[in-house]
Amino acid sequence: MPGGSREQGLARQRRDVPVVAFRDVTKVYDGGSVGLEKVSLEIGRGEFVFLVGPTGCGKSTCVRLLMKEIDADAGEILISGHELSTMPRKKVPKLRRNVGVVFQDFKLLPNRTVYDNVAYSLQVIGESRESIRRKVPDILRLVGLSTKLHNYPDQLSGGEQQRVSIARAFVNHPPLLIADEPTGNLDPETSIGIMQLIYRINRTGTTVVVATHDREMVDKMRRRVIELREGRLMRDQTGGMYSEEESTVEFAARLRKELGIGSDAHREHRDHASPLITP
Amino acid sequence: MRIGFFLREAFRALSRSAAPSLAAMLTILITALVLGVFIPVVQATTGTANEVRSRVVVDVYVKDGASDADKAALRARIEQLPNVGSLQYISKDQALAQMKKKNAQAFALLGSNPLPDSFRITPRDPGGVNAIADSLRTNPPAALDDVRNRRRDTDRILSATGLVKLVTAGLAALFLIASIALVANTIRLSIFARRREVEVMRLVGATNWFIRWPFVIEGMLVGLMGGTLAVLLLLIGKETFVDPLAHRFALLAAPSTISFTLLAVLLLVACVAVSAIGSGVTLRRFLRV
Numbered sequence: 182m183p184g185g186s187r188e189q190g191l192a193r194q195r196r197d198v199p200v201v202a203f204r205d206v207t208k209v210y211d212g213g214s215v216g217l218e219k220v221s222l223e224i225g226r227g228e229f230v231f232l233v234g235p236t237g238c239g240k241s242t243c244v245r246l247l248m249k250e251i252d253a254d255a256g257e258i259l260i261s262g263h264e265l266s267t268m269p270r271k272k273v274p275k276l277r278r279n280v281g282v283v284f285q286d287f288k289l290l291p292n293r294t295v296y297d298n299v300a301y302s303l304q305v306i307g308e309s310r311e312s313i314r315r316k317v318p319d320i321l322r323l324v325g326l327s328t329k330l331h332n333y334p335d336q337l338s339g340g341e342q343q344r345v346s347i348a349r350a351f352v353n354h355p356p357l358l359i360a361d362e363p364t365g366n367l368d369p370e371t372s373i374g375i376m377q378l379i380y381r382i383n384r385t386g387t388t389v390v391v392a393t394h395d396r397e398m399v400d401k402m403r404r405r406v407i408e409l410r411e412g413r414l415m416r417d418q419t420g421g422m423y424s425e426e427e428s429t430v431e432f433a434a435r436l437r438k439e440l441g442i443g444s445d446a447h448r449e450h451r452d453h454a455s456p457l458i459t460p
Numbered sequence: 461m462r463i464g465f466f467l468r469e470a471f472r473a474l475s476r477s478a479a480p481s482l483a484a485m486l487t488i489l490i491t492a493l494v495l496g497v498f499i500p501v502v503q504a505t506t507g508t509a510n511e512v513r514s515r516v517v518v519d520v521y522v523k524d525g526a527s528d529a530d531k532a533a534l535r536a537r538i539e540q541l542p543n544v545g546s547l548q549y550i551s552k553d554q555a556l557a558q559m560k561k562k563n564a565q566a567f568a569l570l571g572s573n574p575l576p577d578s579f580r581i582t583p584r585d586p587g588g589v590n591a592i593a594d595s596l597r598t599n600p601p602a603a604l605d606d607v608r609n610r611r612r613d614t615d616r617i618l619s620a621t622g623l624v625k626l627v628t629a630g631l632a633a634l635f636l637i638a639s640i641a642l643v644a645n646t647i648r649l650s651i652f653a654r655r656r657e658v659e660v661m662r663l664v665g666a667t668n669w670f671i672r673w674p675f676v677i678e679g680m681l682v683g684l685m686g687g688t689l690a691v692l693l694l695l696i697g698k699e700t701f702v703d704p705l706a707h708r709f710a711l712l713a714a715p716s717t718i719s720f721t722l723l724a725v726l727l728l729v730a731c732v733a734v735s736a737i738g739s740g741v742t743l744r745r746f747l748r749v
């Protein structure tokens with residue numbers, strides 16, 4: 182990934198226009214339960230941010246707010262400077278094309294193949310047949326699924342299904358990628374593979390927000406961590422030894438070592454003949 | 461490319477949720493059949509009623525022993541009235557002869573002729589019957605004895621025709637509402653069956669109408685199929701039952717019924733419109749970005 186560090190450099194320069202900005206955001210659900218309470222935060226271009234906290238702390242609420250699936254009751258949410266609460270309904274599709282989202286349950290269409298799942302997401306936003314034919318194989322190669330184009334989701338492992346859903350979220354290279362518990366259903370080794378893929382996407386200059394309650398994984402990854410508790414912002418800090426120059430291979434190797442699962446480290450390689458592992 | 465995509469999606473949905481689509485299609489089929497049968501029937505009935513109405517007459521009875529001058533004045537007065545189609549003078553003797561034809565025995569018992577001379581007016585517009593009678597009654601000419609316009613008969617015929625139209629319209633409206641409701645329900649089930657696709661479409665930023673079109677097309681296909689089937693059934697019915705009978709019964713060949721081609725086109729358009737409305741209703745309620 183030769184361009185990675187230059188992209189990161191650019192990202193640092195542009196951090197004065199945050200990709201995501203929350204200003205005193207409050208969300209109270211109809212039943213009265215508090216989703217978020219007066220949360221303020223900024224995420225700059227190219228950042229890799231973890232959103233953590235115990236269950237019910239408001240992580241998914243943040244994700245839903247960022248997609249404008251729900252609206253905040255008070256405060257402002259800005260994406261690349263665009264205020265979401267005043268955004269007309271008509272512009273919501275465009276917003277969502279610029280925010281890739283990945284979920285714990287993948288949300289794949291069971292009656293379509295890997296290729297068709299990704300192609301479908303392009304068809305429904307009106308992409309031409311040629312551009313679909315060009316983009317889909319590319320993105321599936323990036324996530325390491327070139328050999329499984331014609332498999333149906335139920336013929337894939339959990340990790341592979343999550344790769345398809347990441348491919349779908351990233352096929353148009355949105356500037357912001359959000360993952361809500363992307364490894365929630367996966368075993369630790371598979372999780373590392375997924376985190377490695379997300380890290381690689383981040384290194385192309387994409388801003389990444391990952392919501393998770395896997396505290397161990399978060400601590401080991403040494404990225405910026407935003408912690409929520411009962412809807413309030415508890416902690417916003419960057420972990421020690423933070424290195425933006427770390428390659429994806431170094432990154433994965435370090436994670437494996439620190440999580441103590443080095444013994445079957447080759448599994449992901451074998452499963453995905455991973456072309457994503459470039460130094 | 462997009463049209464192809466929409467059509468493919470719609471057919472995919474149809475084949476997957478066959479049962480509710482079939483129910484909606486059958487209702488539309490029945491609606492179209494009802495309309496297809498009733499429109500010509502109403503037209504025929506109205507035609508017949510109009511004929512009966514055209515037979516509505518006003519009888520003006522002349523006073524016994526009125527002078528010829530008075531009779532002439534009465535005739536002149538009648539001829540001046542607007543809306544007089546034709547005027548016929550029926551003398552006492554002619555009237556008796558007609559009555560004897562209808563009921564010979566009753567009139568055979570009568571020694572003398574009790575019937576007066578009369579004028580029979582056939583109005584140009586049957587609805588104006590009462591006006592003719594009223595205008596003669598106010599300031600009656602010397603020779604005028606009585607005016608009978610058979611008001612009750614006329615009213616009864618008029619209200620009967622109106623009722624037939626009203627009942628048919630009501631029936632058609634009920635069936636239309638049922639059709640719209642069933643199409644709406646079909647589309648709701650279809651949205652439910654395809655909620656994953658809808659979720660993904662929203663997620664990746666498909667526009668409202670991109671999400672809706674396949675459902676609208678699905679609804680219209682249901683309508684089109686129901687309508688086509690109805691037209692085919694009507695055609696078969698027409699060829700096998702109505703046409704052979706039409707040679708024998710004058711009523712069935714009633715002069716002013718709609719041509720079959722026009723009827724078929726109207727029904728198809730109505731079916732597609734109804735199902736489009738049905739899908740639209742559901743989409744407005746259940747599908748928002």
Ligand SMILES: Nc1ncnc2c1ncn2[C@@H]1O[C@H](COP(=O)(O)OP(=O)(O)OP(=O)(O)O)[C@@H](O)[C@H]1O
Nearest residue numbers: 210211212214215216235236237238239240241242
């Ligand atoms: N649709 C909803 N209606 C009412 N309350 C809701 C709704 N969604 C979430 N909540 C409430 O809002 C709070 C925050 O929920 P949220 O889903 O954001 O938590 P989370 O951090 O994602 O939790 P988890 O780690 O379990 O996914 C919880 O108390 C939850 O009960």
Ligand SMILES: [Mg+2]
Nearest residue numbers: 240241242361
């Ligand atoms: Mg959650």
